Each structure stands twice: as structure tokens, then as C-alpha cells.
Amino acid sequence: MEKYQLTLNNVWKYIKEVFSEVEVAYLPPHGNNIRSTYGREYERSMRLADGLRQMGVGPGDRVATLDWNTIWHFDLYWAVPGMGAVLHPLNVRLAPEDLVYIINHARDKVLIYHRDFAPLVEKLKPHLKSVQLYIQISDGAGPVAKDPEIEDIIKQGQPKPFPDLNEDTVATIGYTSGTTGRPKGAYFTHRALVLHTLTSAVAFAGFRGFARPECAEEPCTFLQLVPMFHVHGWGTPWTFALLGWRQIYPGRFDPNHTVRLIAEEKVKTMAGVPTVLYMLLTAPDLPKYVAKIREIKPIFVVGGAALPKELAKKAAEVGFIPRVGYGMTETAPILTLGFFRPTEKMPQDLDEYYSLLTATGLPIPLVDLAVVDENLNPVPKDGKTMGEIVVRSPWVTPEYLGDSEKTKEAWRGGWFHTGDVAVWMPDGRVRIVDRAKDVIKSGGEWISSLQLEDLIATHPAVAQAAVIGVPHEKWGERPVAVVVPKPGAMVTEQEIIKHLEKFVESGKIPKWWLPDKVIFVQQLPLTGTGKIDKKVLKEQYKDILRQS
Structure with missing residues (x-):
């Protein structure tokens, strides 16, 4: 029998056949709104592909995008x-220097950019x-450079x-943000992305806490809030199209x-980093829409x-x-x-409920996940013993582009090492x-910066908090808290x-965890x-304890 190929083309064809009339809308803050459908965009995507072919773009060529x-x-x-x-x-x-490095490293043949980025x-x-x-992409406002539109x-x-493709054809590449050195490139095949899309769709359609039963009656609306340059927009452009949801860009x-x-x-679901959620909750116009948001009850x-x-x-x-999700560029x-x-x-206890709600969660199907010690032995499931999250899944990148050493390090022992302590x-x-x-790492023991940040944020005058490890002559590192007060507080x-001493007294944290500054x-x-850049903070305050 001929093997049926798991490709995005076959997913897209299904969406066109079944959800052709469902709306896809582009509603920007400024400029003209565009209300289209999956059927119309299916044809436009075919025309776009053929237009690119006519301009010399072929199989395997890498096409970079700089767009909202x-x-x-x-x-x-x-x-x-x-x-x-x-x-x-x-x-x-990203900084221009990093963009130059990434584009050259990826050997991109084409660069498609929004007019906002023309000067860059x-x-x-x-x-x-x-x-x-x-x-x-002139966005209806006219080109600002001589490049083709x-x-x-x-x-x-x-x-x-679209042509029939092998499912092992590389579909996308993406680079890490480079917080610990030069950005690293990861690639993903059609098969990997189709499996990720199917499994994500199962989760969003059927898992308790994520499913919206009312969406079986009429198309619900997903707002694409995650930047599409950030790990495939978390896969949601493909996932919610497959679910037949209405989408807004x-x-x-x-x-x-x-x-x-x-x-x-009437947006029912969206996603984003904590900073984006914080910006929505502090938006000046939010009070005008709180009553409607409470009626809609959108999942974030x-x-x-x-x-x-x-x-x-x-x-x-509000x-x-x-809800919480977890992943990374490489996954x-x-x-x-x-x-x-x-x-x-x-849980009936409110604090226990929010502890459960904010936990990193359970693996979705086809993800083999473990928390292990340095010898790859699983740590006890006691909620106390720390270890590293390691994973295996069909959609984890098999290697870093052009970097065999980092690939070997990441995949040691047959598991992908996330670098996340849990x-x-x-x-x-x-x-x-x-x-x-x-x-x-203070005196040979670990202090969780995330737990300290969470406790500091419970102070009524605190808007945001970041806790970093700062070099210390005696202890190696000590915690320092960097706090943003609420406006006017x-x-x-x-x-x-x-405030933190109260949590010491209640037994939540040991006294030696208290920040030195x-x-x-x-x-x-x-x-x-959109994450807090602790690398910048660590460099800025690396001598703060020596000075004091």
C-alpha cells in the first residue's frame, strides 16, 4: 500500500473542504480590516506559492519573514x-546583529518583511x-521601498x-532567543508539525479546562495573540484552523x-506570555470591557x-x-x-486551587516526559525533589542546525534536555x-527564583518582580529581588x-532564601x-552585593 503522507498540505486541503466558509479576519489597530474565509485564503496561498515559484523560489529554499x-x-x-x-x-x-547572524546562519534565500521594518x-x-x-508586505498603505509587493x-x-510532498520534508526552522549565547537553529518536518497540530487539537477540543463545548454549535473565535515569529505562534494558526474555529489576526x-x-x-481562547496578560490587565481601556469579558469567559x-x-x-x-502551557523553541x-x-x-482551598492551576501541567499525548537527576534517574514524585525535565516526542527537533556539539549535549542519554528545573x-x-x-545556587543548595517572585508578587504594592542570583564571596550566589511597584504605590x-518573612514563619520557604537586597x-x-530578561539584570547588578 502507498503510505499516506502526513503533510501540512493535506491538513490545509481538509480545512478548505470542510471549513471553507469559516471566517479568518485581519483586524489591526490601524489600517483596513480584512474579513476573509479559509476557502479564500486557501486559494490565495496557492497563488502565493505559484508567484514565489515564478520568482525563482524552489523546494528546500529558505524563506524568512519579518512580520506581525x-x-x-x-x-x-x-x-x-x-x-x-x-x-x-x-x-x-531581536537586535539587528542577531538578525544578521540568524539569516546568514540559516542561509535564507528570501526575506519577506512588513513595511514597518523597511528601515531595518x-x-x-x-x-x-x-x-x-x-x-x-505593504499592508494596504503602499510600499515604502522598491522591493516587490x-x-x-x-x-x-x-x-x-500544492505538490505531493514527503512527510519528512523540512517545513520550518526557528531560532532560540539566544539568552545564553548565540541563537541556535532548530528545524521541523511536515510530519512533526502535523502530529503536533493533531495532538494540540485533541487537547484544546477535548481536555477538561481547555475544551469549549459551546463551540460544537457554532464556530468559536481564537485570537492569535502569540507572535507568529515565536515558535510557530505556538502552533495555534494550524491547530485552530483544523478545529474549524474562526480566527482573528x-x-x-x-x-x-x-x-x-x-x-x-467574542474571543473564546487566546494565548501569550505572562507579560502580555499583565499588559491586558493594566490596559487603560480594560474597565470599559470588563462586563463583556466576564460574560464571554475567554481562556487565556x-x-x-x-x-x-x-x-x-x-x-x-476580570x-x-x-490556563498554563509549557514548551520551548526546540519542541x-x-x-x-x-x-x-x-x-x-x-481543591476547595483557594490557595491549593491556584497552586494546581498554575502548575506546569501534564504531558499532552505523544510526549514522553520525565524529571531526572544528573544520572538520568527519575526523581521521586514527592513535589520536593528537584530535577531536570527531559522529553521525547515526534515533534522535538532532532538537532541544532550546524552544531553537532550542542546537539550531542542536548540529546545525551537519548532524551532531549530542556534545561528546566522542576x-x-x-x-x-x-x-x-x-x-x-x-x-x-547558594552554599551548595538551590533557591527557586520563580517561587520567590511568586511570593513577592502577592504584596499589594508590587506589579512585577524578578529574582536573580548575584555573585557572593561566601555563598557563591545570593538572591537579589528587582521589583516594579504598582503605579502610585x-x-x-x-x-x-x-512580607516574605510571613512565608518563612508559615513554613513555605526557609529563612536563608530571603533576598540580600x-x-x-x-x-x-x-x-x-516578552519574557523578563534575567541575563540583562544579572549583568547590571553583578557587583551590587560587593558594593554593599
Whole structure:
């Protein structure tokens, strides 16, 4: 028998056949709205692929994108892998030097960019060695450079069927944010992405805490809030298309615009990093839409960093249903979700409930996950013993591009090493307590920066907190807290320490975990994916304890 190939083309064809009339909308903060359908975008993606072929783009060629969450980016998600080329979304928030490195390292042949990035692209061009073709997305406002425009390419293309591809054809590549050195490249095949899409769809459609039963009656709405340059937008452009959900692409992120879209478009589910959720909860226009949001009860899936309990509570008060997901660039990305078993009873104690809700969660199907010690022995499921999360799954990248040493290190012992430190709970859940590079090693013992951040955030005057390990002559490292107060709030270092001492007295943390210093700032530095950039903080305050 002929083997049926697991390709994104076959997924896209199914979506066109079954959900052709379901809406896909591009509703940016500024500019013209576009309301389309899956059927229309299927044809446009075919035309785009043929237009790219006419311009010399062929199988295996790498096509980089610098774009917001636009409808053209959605088309590229299907068109580029569909023609046998390789899609390479670029993180628009990276430094120009890192972008040059990534594009050259990936050997991208094409760079498709939004008009907003035209000045940046002009600066990059002299340093890009492999790019032969530049294409602009003018977003209806007209081109700002002489490069070909994507709509013209779509118009000149013919709606030719996508080719039959082997499922092991590489579909996408992506790079880590480079927080511990140069960004590393990972690649994903059609088979890997189809399996990730199918399994994610099972989770979002059927798992308790994520499923929306009302969506069986009419198409529910998913808001693509995760940047599409961040690990395939967490896979949701493909997943929610396969589920037949209506999708909204909001362009460049704007908190006020986003809360309005949630209310007016009746958004049922979205996802993002904790910083984005915090920005929505503090958006000036939020009060105008709270009543509608409470009526809709949208799920907000937090990933990319730990969800603090206090942030989860604030989200719930507004009307959001906070949930947790976990993954990374190298894992396509989803590994776990904070779903609940059908027979599971919810804790009556509020603190226990939010501890359960904010845990990293349970593996989704086809993810083999363990928490292990340095010898790859599973740690006890006691909720106390720390170890590293290791995984095996069909969608974990098999290697780092052009880096055999890092590949060997990551895949030692036949497991992919995530670098995330966690405890294994008696019920099988995992709870990440830190990144291996962020855990504070003081006097030979580990201190969880995430747990300290979560406790500091319970202070009524605290908006955000980051805890870092700072060099110490005696202890090796000691914790230092960097705190952003709420607007108009006044709080002192002594008040933060006294607040934490309450948790020492209740037995939540040992006394030696108390920070040696508390620093107050107006804002915390963020990485290109919106996470708190502890690398910057560690460099900025590396001598703070020596000075004191």
C-alpha cells in the first residue's frame, strides 16, 4: 500500500473542504480590516506559492519573514511549506546583529518583511550574504521601498494545487532567543508539525479546562495573540484552523485594541506570555470591557514563563480563565498543558486551587516526559525533589542546525534536555521551579527564583518582580529581588522582606532564601519573546552585593 503522507498540505486541503466558509479576519489597530474565509485564503496561498515559484523560489529554499500577526503571515504559514520550501519566521524584537547572524546562519534565500521594518531591512541588506529576493508586505498603505509587493505576487500567481510532498520534508526552522549565547537553529518536518497540530487539537477540543463545548454549535473565535515569529505562534494558526474555529489576526500588539477585540469579537481562547496578560490587565481601556469579558469567559493560555498565582487571580477577577502551557523553541512547542483529569476533584482551598492551576501541567499525548537527576534517574514524585525535565516526542527537533556539539549535549542519554528545573508531583504533574541557568545556587543548595517572585508578587504594592542570583564571596550566589511597584504605590525594601518573612514563619520557604537586597525599578527588561530578561539584570547588578 502507498503510505499516506502526513503533510501540512493535506491538513490545509481538509480545512478548505470542510471549513471553507469559516471566517479568518485581519483586524489591526490601524489600517483596513480584512474579513476573509479559509476557502479564500486557501486559494490565495496557492497563488502565493505559484508567484514565489515564478520568482525563482524552489523546494528546500529558505524563506524568512519579518512580520506581525497579519493575514499575509497566515498565508505564508501554508504557502511556503506547501510548495516544499522552508518557512523561517524571524523574531522582530531581536537586535539587528542577531538578525544578521540568524539569516546568514540559516542561509535564507528570501526575506519577506512588513513595511514597518523597511528601515531595518535597508540597514540589514549590506550584511546579508544569502538573501537574493526581498518582498514587502505593504499592508494596504503602499510600499515604502522598491522591493516587490506580496499582493502583486499573489495576483500574478495561479491557483495551482500544492505538490505531493514527503512527510519528512523540512517545513520550518526557528531560532532560540539566544539568552545564553548565540541563537541556535532548530528545524521541523511536515510530519512533526502535523502530529503536533493533531495532538494540540485533541487537547484544546477535548481536555477538561481547555475544551469549549459551546463551540460544537457554532464556530468559536481564537485570537492569535502569540507572535507568529515565536515558535510557530505556538502552533495555534494550524491547530485552530483544523478545529474549524474562526480566527482573528490583530496585527501589531496593542493592549487597548486587544481588550476591545476580545469583547467585540467574542474571543473564546487566546494565548501569550505572562507579560502580555499583565499588559491586558493594566490596559487603560480594560474597565470599559470588563462586563463583556466576564460574560464571554475567554481562556487565556499562559506559556513562555511561569504564571504567578497573583497574576492568575487578577485575570480570573476580570473574567479570564487562566490556563498554563509549557514548551520551548526546540519542541515546536507544546509539551504540557494545565488540564484536569475527568475524575479530578478541584481543591476547595483557594490557595491549593491556584497552586494546581498554575502548575506546569501534564504531558499532552505523544510526549514522553520525565524529571531526572544528573544520572538520568527519575526523581521521586514527592513535589520536593528537584530535577531536570527531559522529553521525547515526534515533534522535538532532532538537532541544532550546524552544531553537532550542542546537539550531542542536548540529546545525551537519548532524551532531549530542556534545561528546566522542576519537581514531580504525586499526581504526575510537573511544576517548573526555575531554568537551570536561573536557579540560584547558594552554599551548595538551590533557591527557586520563580517561587520567590511568586511570593513577592502577592504584596499589594508590587506589579512585577524578578529574582536573580548575584555573585557572593561566601555563598557563591545570593538572591537579589528587582521589583516594579504598582503605579502610585509606595513600598520599601524592609516592607518586602517583612512580607516574605510571613512565608518563612508559615513554613513555605526557609529563612536563608530571603533576598540580600531589594531593588526598585520602573520597568524590567524583556527578551524578544516578552519574557523578563534575567541575563540583562544579572549583568547590571553583578557587583551590587560587593558594593554593599
